[in-house]
Amino acid sequence: MTGRGPVGTGGQAEVSGDSVCGAIEVSRLTKVFAGRTAVSDISFSVAGGEVFGFLGPNGAGKTTTVRILATLISPTAGSATVAGIPIGPDGAAEIRRRIAVMPESPGLYQRLTVTENLEYFARLYGLPRRQDRMAEALAAVGLADRAHDLTGRLSKGLRQRVALARSLLNEPAVMFLDEPTSGLDPVAAHEVHGLIAGLRDRGVTVFLTTHRLAEAERLCDRVAIMNTTLRTIGRPEDLRQQLFAASLDVTVAAALPEPGRVFGTLPAVLGWKPAGPPGGGLAGYALTVSDAGRAAPAVTRALVAAGADVLSIAQSRHTLEDVYLELVGDVREQAR
Amino acid sequence: MSASTARVGAVIRKELAEFRRNRLIIGTAAVLPVIFLVIPTVSILTVKTSALSAGLAKGIDRSLFLPLIVPVLVPSMMSAYSVVGEREQGTLEPVLTTPVSRAELLIGKAAAIFIPAAALGYLIFGVFVAITQFAAAPAVAAAVRHAPQLPATLIFIPLLAAWAIWVGLAISARVTDTRVAQQLSTLGSLPAAALAALMSFQVIGPTFGLAAALAGGLLAVDCAACLAVARLFDRERLITGATRKGN
Numbered sequence: 054m055t056g057r058g059p060v061g062t063g064g065q066a067e068v069s070g071d072s073v074c075g076a077i078e079v080s081r082l083t084k085v086f087a088g089r090t091a092v093s094d095i096s097f098s099v100a101g102g103e104v105f106g107f108l109g110p111n112g113a114g115k116t117t118t119v120r121i122l123a124t125l126i127s128p129t130a131g132s133a134t135v136a137g138i139p140i141g142p143d144g145a146a147e148i149r150r151r152i153a154v155m156p157e158s159p160g161l162y163q164r165l166t167v168t169e170n171l172e173y174f175a176r177l178y179g180l181p182r183r184q185d186r187m188a189e190a191l192a193a194v195g196l197a198d199r200a201h202d203l204t205g206r207l208s209k210g211l212r213q214r215v216a217l218a219r220s221l222l223n224e225p226a227v228m229f230l231d232e233p234t235s236g237l238d239p240v241a242a243h244e245v246h247g248l249i250a251g252l253r254d255r256g257v258t259v260f261l262t263t264h265r266l267a268e269a270e271r272l273c274d275r276v277a278i279m280n281t282t283l284r285t286i287g288r289p290e291d292l293r294q295q296l297f298a299a300s301l302d303v304t305v306a307a308a309l310p311e312p313g314r315v316f317g318t319l320p321a322v323l324g325w326k327p328a329g330p331p332g333g334g335l336a337g338y339a340l341t342v343s344d345a346g347r348a349a350p351a352v353t354r355a356l357v358a359a360g361a362d363v364l365s366i367a368q369s370r371h372t373l374e375d376v377y378l379e380l381v382g383d384v385r386e387q388a389r
Numbered sequence: 390m391s392a393s394t395a396r397v398g399a400v401i402r403k404e405l406a407e408f409r410r411n412r413l414i415i416g417t418a419a420v421l422p423v424i425f426l427v428i429p430t431v432s433i434l435t436v437k438t439s440a441l442s443a444g445l446a447k448g449i450d451r452s453l454f455l456p457l458i459v460p461v462l463v464p465s466m467m468s469a470y471s472v473v474g475e476r477e478q479g480t481l482e483p484v485l486t487t488p489v490s491r492a493e494l495l496i497g498k499a500a501a502i503f504i505p506a507a508a509l510g511y512l513i514f515g516v517f518v519a520i521t522q523f524a525a526a527p528a529v530a531a532a533v534r535h536a537p538q539l540p541a542t543l544i545f546i547p548l549l550a551a552w553a554i555w556v557g558l559a560i561s562a563r564v565t566d567t568r569v570a571q572q573l574s575t576l577g578s579l580p581a582a583a584l585a586a587l588m589s590f591q592v593i594g595p596t597f598g599l600a601a602a603l604a605g606g607l608l609a610v611d612c613a614a615c616l617a618v619a620r621l622f623d624r625e626r627l628i629t630g631a632t633r634k635g636n
Contacts, residue, residue, distance in 0.1 A: 120629075123486050124486075125482070125625065125628050126624070126628060126629060127625060146488045149486055156483060158479035159479075160479040160480045160482055162478075163478075164406075164407055164410035165410070169406060173403045174483070174484075176395060176398070176399030176402075177396055177484065177488065178487055178488060179395060179488070
């Protein structure tokens with residue numbers, strides 16, 4: 054990892070969740086269970102129609118936050134609005150009409166058929182045109198031909214799809230998906246990704262909690278990383294840029310005799326260090342740069358002038374996983 | 390507690406559909422009533438007419454007591470599973486995220502148990518009385534027909550069932566283990582079974598007035614239990630196992 058950018062280390066003043074047209078607005082939300090703080094002073098907004106990723110290690114408070122927003126549990130302090138309605142006893146029933154929650158476990162009645170499961174929830178929501186809604190929901194998840202199967206006989210992936218169909222019944226404005234691909238094989242997970250992308254196309258606001266960082270990077274417009282407190286929030290690309298300084302990875306055929314003289318005076322190059330040897334007699338260097346576009350040509354010219362055989366010069370790519378590990382890893386280090 | 394009949398109906402339909410598909414529940418719910426029908430029937434049919442008065446009266450007391458156990462024990466076991474069972478299966482949380490109120494959910498669950506339990510109680514009792522009228526000696530049949538417990542039993546079957554259901558639901562909403570819920574629920578239904586025994590064995594003389602007073606008292610207790618269970622049914626506790634207090 055190269056140098057740290059300007060992202061804070063979790064202080065709430067440093068983390069901004071600004072967004073427009075908030076489908077979810079959270080302000081200084083805190084939840085304490087019998088002396089143990091599960092969620093501490095988090096604030097953020099989620100825009101209407103946004104796919105918002107909520108990331109964090111086990112016990113970070115992700116599910117607790119979802120449960121608070123879904124009106125299942127009450128916050129110890131702070132406030133929130135969901136679909137424009139403040140959470141609390143007065144608005145709880147109305148919020149529940151406008152949202153859907155898909156917990157990690159599909160929570161289906163295994164002795165009932167797919168249709169019976171959906172019909173139960175359609176009746177609980179008091180939906181008109183129940184049969185049409187159920188048919189539409191099943192078609193949306195590709196399960197129209199399994200409507201009369203017992204859910205207990207379906208594979209885990211298919212059950213997850215039934216749970217998603219159930220969540221679509223009331224045409225929610227906000228959908229909370231808690232680890233929707235947990236335990237699924239790659240093909241089933243890929244199908245669920247397609248369904249979530251379909252939700253975005255329908256204009257549904259999706260609040261996605263997941264451990265799968267590649268999933269969040271692929272699906273989410275913005276992500277928040279939390280570990281009891283909110284660590285950071287933003288678009289995955291922005292987080293990478295904020296957290297990691299731009300850098301170039303240089304590979305040459307042999308170690309430079311005086312790398313300091315080659316890299317030290319180049320414009321836009323802020324620093325350098327030897328990188329792990331690529332092997333086969335090759336040598337690698339990691340350059341911290343202020344502007345990769347300006348630095349790369351200058352580095353190339355300097356290496357050629359120094360007589361080096363340049364094999365590659367590439368801009369370093371940091372994944373969301375790097376961002377996550379940088380932030381969450383820090384907390385674990387401090388905890389030791 | 391305002392409730393939507395449509396949502397209560399949805400809960401009842403779902404619960405009954407689950408009972409129908411669960412052979413274990415049907416099996417256990419059927420075995421007890423059969424035992425409690427066979428034993429008193431055999432007992433009353435074998436009473437000798439020569440053993441009239443004290444012997445016959447005891448036989449009738451015993452025979453009329455056992456059918457009253459059915460509406461106590463069967464709903465007790467079913468209601469004990471009702472909430473904690475859903476929690477263990479992971480089906481409770483999705484339900485609690487819908488607009489269904491706790492009153493609707495509880496009334497639906499209670500009604501879904503009450504309907505078959507009361508029906509079963511009346512069925513057992515009806516079959517027993519019918520058999521005695523057609524197959525027992527005329528003196529025995531007449532004694533059963535005129536037993537003072539007979540009308541009290543008719544009133545007490547639904548009231549005892551309701552008691553067992555609310556006790557079972559209250560326990561089911563508070564504990565986290567199905568086995569514990571069923572054991573506690575059985576214990577909780579003992580007062581109802583004791584009341585039935587006292588009536589059947591005429592320790593409490595089942596005069597019309599006393600039966601009506603006890604029935605009224607039990608009805609009041611059932612209503613209070615319904616309200617108390619609704620208070621115990623807290624979404625947060627059910628989901629996290631923690632109370633709001635101290636949070």
